[in-house]
Amino acid sequence: MEEAADLANYLPLSFKTPKEQEYIEFLWDAFETNTTHGKYQFAFLAYHMLTMSFVYFNIWQIKQTEPKPVEREEL
16 A cells, blocks of 8 residues: 555646546545455556556646647648
């Protein structure tokens, strides 16, 4: 469980909307609750969703830094 907490260091500190923050909090709660009760298959699902949130956030950051393609005028 301690290693799983390291993932929090890689997720955003703030979110665009309160719903996004609630979703991440829900996933952490589901992970912690299921781990505590020994329901590891469900804890894994929540952890997987947290990991994918990290992946998609990084993809979004990379996309933001890429220059926009230049539009060409038709002749």
